[in-house]
Amino acid sequence: MSRKRDESPSSLWPAIQFTVNGGSRTVRVPPMKRLLDVLREDLHLTGTKEGCGEGECGSCSVRMNDELVNSCLVPVLQAEGADIQTVEGLALNGDLHPLQQAFLHHGGAQCGICTPGMLMAAAQLLAHTPHPSATEIREALAGNLCRCTGFMHIFESVAAAADAHDAQQANEHTMEQTHHAR
Ligand code: FES
Numbered sequence: 001m002s003r004k005r006d007e008s009p010s011s012l013w014p015a016i017q018f019t020v021n022g023g024s025r026t027v028r029v030p031p032m033k034r035l036l037d038v039l040r041e042d043l044h045l046t047g048t049k050e051g052c053g054e055g056e057c058g059s060c061s062v063r064m065n066d067e068l069v070n071s072c073l074v075p076v077l078q079a080e081g082a083d084i085q086t087v088e089g090l091a092l093n094g095d096l097h098p099l100q101q102a103f104l105h106h107g108g109a110q111c112g113i114c115t116p117g118m119l120m121a122a123a124q125l126l127a128h129t130p131h132p133s134a135t136e137i138r139e140a141l142a143g144n145l146c147r148c149t150g151f152m153h154i155f156e157s158v159a160a161a162a163d164a165h166d167a168q169q170a171n172e173h174t175m176e177q178t179h180h181a182r
């Protein structure tokens with residue numbers, strides 16, 4: 001039997017506006033539609049993945065108003081006016097984010113299903129704790145499950161990204177000092 005589809009004209013739904021990866025977006029969808037589905041189906045941002053669909057695995061994690069949320073548990077109505085970042089918003093001008101580079105170099109990703117959520121949880125951590133301890137990294141990723149890596153490579157990747165961020169800042173600082181000394 002085919003699944004009955006909701007064919008209500010989208011104009012019947014109230015407009016819901018929010019920001020995704022720095023751009024303003026407006027959708028007209030059922031207000032209780034999951035943010036996860038709005039991102040993937042309506043905005044075609046398919047980087048965010050569904051694992052459990054029940055708030056248990058973290059694979060659908062996105063940053064919303066500077067908090068990490070499971071987008072499978074957020075009705076899009078709650079995103080009205082919010083500032084949202086998805087995994088598509090990590091790379092800048094085509095350059096991978098240090099976390100993405102570190103996951104590549106340290107084997108932090110295998111099948112990839114958990115990876116976008118892991119990256120967003122790690123990004124949330126580094127945004128507030130740029131020099132995390134091993135314990136802080138584990139705690140920050142405690143809500144994100146991975147069936148493939150055994151977690152160690154993921155923890156190493158996050159630590160390496162934090163170090164790379166330090167090195168980049170030190171380099172920028174040195175360049176700035178050189179510039180002022182001229
Ligand atoms: S799909 Fe959202 S927490 Fe698992």
Ligand code: FES
Nearest residue numbers: 110111146147148
């Ligand atoms: S890389 Fe496969 S679930 Fe984490």
